[in-house]
Amino acid sequence: xxxxxxxxxxxxxxxxxxxxxxxxxxxxxxxxxxxxxxxxxxxxxxxxxxxxxxxxxxxxxxxxxxxxxxxxxxxxxxxxxxxxxxxxxxxxxxxxxxxxxxxxxxxxxxxxxxxxxxxxxxxxxxxxxxxxxxxxxxxxxxxxxxxxxxxxxxxxxxxxxx
Ligand code: SF4
Ligand code: SF4
Numbered sequence: 001x002x003x004x005x006x007x008x009x010x011x012x013x014x015x016x017x018x019x020x021x022x023x024x025x026x027x028x029x030x031x032x033x034x035x036x037x038x039x040x041x042x043x044x045x046x047x048x049x050x051x052x053x054x055x056x057x058x059x060x061x062x063x064x065x066x067x068x069x070x071x072x073x074x075x076x077x078x079x080x081x082x083x084x085x086x087x088x089x090x091x092x093x094x095x096x097x098x099x100x101x102x103x104x105x106x107x108x109x110x111x112x113x114x115x116x117x118x119x120x121x122x123x124x125x126x127x128x129x130x131x132x133x134x135x136x137x138x139x140x141x142x143x144x145x146x147x148x149x150x151x152x153x154x155x156x157x158x159x160x161x162x
Contacts, residue, residue, distance in 0.1 A: 001096055001140065005127045010118050011083075017097045017116070018078040022066040024115075024156075028075060029091045030148035031060040038089050039077065048076040059148055092146040099131070099140060100157060103150045108141055111157025124158060131160050 011017075020028050031039065031049065040046050049060045064073045079085050084094065093100065098116035102109055112119055112127055119127050131137040137160060144150065 001136070002099070002127070002130075004134070005123075005130050006098075006118055014117060015078065015083070017094070017113070018075045018084065019072050020064060020075070021072055022064075022069050025064050025066070026151075026153070028062050028064070029094050031091060032148050033058050033060075035086070035089070035091060035148070036060050038086065042085050044076055044085060054149070091148055092143065093148065096140055099127075100154075101140065101144055101147060101150055102152060102154045102157075104152060107162075108144055108150065109154075109162050110137055110140060110160040111154050112160065114156050114158055119158075128158070128160060 017027070036046070036049065039049070048063055050063045052059050052061065062076050066073060074080070075084075077085050077090070084090050086094075098113035098119060100111050100113065102111055110131060112124065112131075131140075
């Protein structure tokens with residue numbers, strides 16, 4: 001969805017959003033039951049995920065065993081050579097990175113992760129323009145139901161004006 005402003009190669013060379021330290025492990029994607037079926041069919045080790053129940057639905061998140069605060073661990077769906085093993089079936093939240101949907105009492109809104117090296121300075125202006133002026137914000141918010149989880153936390157994000 002962000003191909004006008006973010007190339008596949010930039011992400012393939014970076015992969016920050018598929019790797020986590022203890023503090024930002026909350027950013028790790030949430031998988032639905034449907035996602036988990038695909039994950040297991042790909043031969044990814046199911047013991048690397050934990051099951052939870054939220055709003056009556058089963059959801060899954062990666063299990064990370066951080067030994068130190070600075071240790072970086074990879075999402076179990078990441079192949080270090082070829083990238084995300086889920087391809088086009090990755091969770092919606094991963095397909096819109098570094099944009100994330102948040103929700104509070106006033107409604108849903110978007111943020112752009114400040115940790116993303118592709119969007120600093122002028123490039124940040126470019127993605128904000130794409131979101132606001134070229135309709136991308138509306139498009140993402142209209143697809144919000146595809147998210148497995150909407151976060152309330154927006155620390156570390158450039159909030160897109162509503
Ligand atoms: S942090 Fe930004 S550049 Fe890096 S992989 Fe994620 S979206 Fe791509
Ligand atoms: S599911 Fe794929 S895109 Fe999402 S964090 Fe894991 S490896 Fe990265």
